[in-house]
Amino acid sequence: MQPAKPTFESYKRDPKLYDEIFDETDQVREIYNTLFDLYSEHSAADFNRLNNKAKSSFFNQGITFQVYGDHEVKEKIFPFDLxxxxxxxxxxxxxxxxxxxxxKALNEFLWDLYHDKKIIKNGIVPLELISSSVNYLDQMNGFDPPGGIYNHISGTDIIKHSDGQYYVLEDNIRCPSGVSYVICNRTALKRALFGVFNHYQTHSVTNYAENLLEMMESVKPHGVDIPNCVVITPGIYNSAYYEHSYLAKAMGVELVEGRDLFVENDFVYMKTINGPEKVDVIYRRIDDQFLDPLEFRPDSALGVPGLMAAYKQGNVCLVNAPGTGVADDKAIYTYMPEIIKYYLNEEPILNNVPTYHCSRPDELQYVLDHIPELVVKPVDEAGGYGISIGNKLTSEEIEEVKKTLKAHPRKYIAQPIMSLSVHPTYIEESECFEPRHVDLRTFTLLGADKSFVLKGGLTRVALRKGNLIVNSSQGGGSKDTWILKNNQ
Structure with a gap:
């Protein structure tokens, strides 16, 4: 009988990339020494068994997501790396x-945009960038959201570059998703390899739901003592439905659809078997345009007629506030250093990736001349859709991208092809660990009286070799993310 193949036997470090576990001399970085030794004790057969155990755990819990293709919708188990x-x-x-x-800077920016517009009057951000944004809502002008908070929940995507520094790829403040997978990854790893936690002291990630509920209760409408909070979902066919149901259950609040709510005299009520029950705070996982058919899309069956009227009367709080999407437009991202300095009088702690916005003629020309060296992104898409990675394109595809950019320059930005750091990832086909590109989505909560950053995050993994797109909708997976306590 052949001996079991060691799982790190064929691991090859690419000297051009930042490897998070192996340094430039191929030595294991100190922080990973114990973990590496523990994992090296397992054979490929062990990891196959553990990997299947983790997949079964995810399947049994219903931890899935949906991929929308050209002809069909597929539901898949969320890939998890051990x-x-x-x-x-x-x-x-x-x-x-x-x-x-x-x-905090984005919240200040949103308040200003919907009130005095000083940043525009002072020439920091151009008016045309705001007025041309599909996510800017005239309905929010002059309105003061409860607690003064717009982006109650933010998901910030961060990469580690080949220089070992962290950079922000983008800010997500409409309906950022993925936090349920952070918690489920921790649970799955503990079930599969509980012993490894005996060697490290990591911060908990299971306290997110209680902090989320505390934040929601802090932005209750004026005059409400004990707020009734709910989570509203588009329904079971939404790609993030598992997360909607998980968070509602973890917080101990009702998960509702638009048909479960109604508005009367500018107050929102939930239908129950005991009669109507007033609702005070709604964590909404429905996009702006589907929230209220009386204000936005009249054909929407997902929202609640009259919801915006109740909101503008101050009788209900929506988390996140409608209209926040104007600030996570990737074109606005290019101004984040200036936005931070303008509102907070501080230098940015995390750097942006250098970004070219194609609405600026000189930057458009640069992009057109250097497409093979750039990643071209639509400003208002999510999930990795619509991205063109220049060095993967054929000459014909490059010409198509050029035509699109010339026709719709406002809709696109471009960034250098950043070499995301790599991390050992178990690949079933080869039955060993191989380097794969990763990024990190962090989760921040802003309440009326306190803030919270989850001490962990969603490390997303591009499972295909050489691929830079980590989104689950594009075939990516995820890892448990450990933030160590200071006493180690």
């Missing part, structure tokens, strides 16, 4: 303070 990512406390401090800084 090798966790460890972030040193000193590095995490930079990340945590950096994402909180961005979230």
């Amino acid at each position: 090798f966790p990512r460890i972030i040193d406390p000193s590095e995490w401090e930079i990340i945590e303070t950096g994402v909180l800084q961005r979230s």
